[in-house]
Amino acid sequence: MNGEGLIHDWNVEEFDTLAWGRHVELNDETLRDGLQSPSVTDPPIEAKIRLLHLMSQLGIHSADIGLPAAGPRAVADVTRLCEEIRDSKLSLRPNCAARTVVGDVVPAVEITQRTGVVLEVCAFIGSSPIRLFAESWTLDRILRTAEQSVSFCVKEGLPVMFVTEDTTRADGETLKALYGTAIRAGARRICLSDTVGHATPSGVRSLIRFVRREIIDPSDANVKLDWHGHRDRGLGLANALAAIEAGADRIHATAMGIGERIGNVEMDLLLVNLALAGVHTADLSLLSEYCELVSRECDVPLPPNYPVIGADAFRTATGVHAAAIVKAHAKGADWLADRVYSGVPASLVGRRQVIEVGPMSGISNVKYWLQERGYDPEDAGLCARIFARAKEVDHTLSEEEVLRIVEEARARPVS
DSSP, X not given: OOOXXXXXXXXGTTSSSOTXXXXXXXXXXXXXXXXXXXXXXXXXXXXXXXXXXXXXXXXXXXXXXXXXXXXXXXXXXHHHHHHHHHHXXXXXXXXXXXXXXXXXXXXXXXXXXXXXXXXXXXXXXXXXXXXXXXXXXXXXXXXXXXXXXXXXXXXXXXXXXXXXXXXXXXXXXHHHHHHHHHHHHTOOEEEEEETTSOOOHHHHHHHHHHHIIIIIHHHTSOOEEEEEEBOTTSOHHHHXXXXXXXXXXXXXXXXXXXXXXXXXXXXXXXXXXXHHTTOOOSOOTTHHXXXXXXXXXXXXXXXXXXXXXXXXXXXXXXXXXXXXXXXXXXXXXHHHHTTTTOSSOGGGXXXXXXXXXXXXXXXXXXXXXXXXXXXXXXXXXXXXXXXXXXXXXXXXXXXXXXXXXXXXXXXXOOO
């Protein structure tokens, strides 16, 4: 069963595909911006290496693997990660962050020379009036440092992505001056950053269209455009989808959205949405491992209600929901059972629908629970005992609690 005609999709009612449903590249910032969260632990190199392999297997195209100018440990980790990409022949293309200061770029040059792996340099500088005022910077000064750092990268043979911080609060003339200078100096990728999570989807679309119309198109250069968003207003993923719709070439995101303050766009959710739009075809069955690795090694709790990956994402103890899933299974339709009460099919990410027993459950929950574990779902006495207990408690019964009732029923059967 393929479910044809069973789901009316308003998402594509007026379009052949979703407005944002087009192929884009993805850049994983977990090992750089993700580690700027004040609550995370910088994981050991073994965990970082495993994460690189997972990124590659999930179809992520590139990754920011650190800020080498941060110190000796950063240099050592970035070097080792480049070696792993080289030796394991990973499809992932590495990049690294650097301020628009030649001294920040030098370690990237040295790592490239040492490993033979070309590091794209993501050279960043503040661009908004509020930032310039706080730093006592003049436009002439930041234009000069931008040109020097980009030119140095180009001279050393490294590709450059020129990044303006706080782009979403910068005026158009400043952006034209900054990006224009960087492009003339040889940058072939520019990044628009919503550094403090200020933007709304309409603002994202307006900004990207402005940059394309006023900066990229007149340059006559083959310049790619990246979007780097934060989620301080809870709009990170929506803004990323708006950026794709408006013509961004690459989107930055992190595992579970970890990052500075509230964090970044959630890479896992971005992957799922692109897969549902039919434009990301990599196997996402490793998505849970990707998030769980970051959760464990960075000491970031994974909430049970986190979309798709959280423990409760495909778990229900509600009677009407469970009954619908059970009826779908009874029709011999796994496709239907995986979607009747789920906007994201569990099978897409290597998981399955789970039915539990709790205060909001019906008898269908109990029967399904027993059948799944090899017990007789038609044992009326056992079903009644479990059902009665569920109605007495204030929580979903754990596996151990239900098994205890089963064992008690076996020891003291109803006469």
